[in-house]
């Protein structure tokens with residue numbers, strides 16, 4: 001699609017988002033995110049060989065939260081390979097992102113790497129053989145390399161805010177440890193996990209950082225093509241928790257959301273798209289972000305399932 005036509009579509013999507021009355025509810029269980037104004041929206045599309053196109057507040061930094069789980073998964077698969085799957089499953093959970101129910105039923109083996117329990121195990125795997133500081137630096141470096149941009153940082157205040165209030169994550173980590181599926185003390189693994197969630201990026205940076213998952217010619221190659229395909233499969237089936245089926249139905253592309261209101265979506269072979277709108281729907285995924293992505297695939301035909 002030509003840049004000018006796509007820019008018109010993005011402007012139209014941003015106008016529709018700003019005009020929508022129901023903007024969802026900002027995540028308030030993380031005190032530092034509770035004060036973010038819900039009437040904000042941004043979208044960015046990155047394609048190799050094209051300028052990055054944006055609409056709305058695309059250079060405003062937001063907390064990527066669980067979108068970071070895609071990058072740690074890629075990093076963990078790179079260092080540990082398929083051994084990771086001995087500790088984490090690959091099935092949708094049908095439960096909230098911080099649910100404990102299945103973890104108990106399945107003896108401490110999380111359903112997938114994108115729910116909190118699975119992401120905590122993945123971070124624990126990245127920690128193997130290194131100090132927390134080094135592991136965190138490796139995660140941040142991976143994100144910076146993917147985005148080809150060193151100006152990406154961690155918001156310490158958001159990380160501290162989660163350390164102080166993340167009781168469910170501590171419960172999950174202790175439960176994992178009781179099943180010997182956490183190799184480090186919970187506060188150590190969670191220290192890294194909370195900091196990776198507190199990485200801040202703009203929509204334009206996040207869209208760039210997703211390019212390696214498009215497998216487009218000219219996109220950075222950070223993991224093998226086989227792994228790109230499988231990470232996309234997990235994003236499609238598990239990237240939106242118990243709203244994953246709904247996202248596949250509405251948008252038809254692999255995506256990963258975070259409670260900061262960001263969503264990274266991959267149109268394989270075509271583009272990497274980031275949206276941000278801090279109000280969430282009942283699944284904890286960006287409400288306006290999901291609606292915007294639905295409009296985008298309706299108007300571009302980029303869904304992997306075919307025509308609009």
Ligand code: GLN
Nearest residue numbers: 065066097116197258259
């Ligand atoms: N840091 C958040 C948490 O662990 C991430 C959750 C999310 O973005 N869904 O609760």
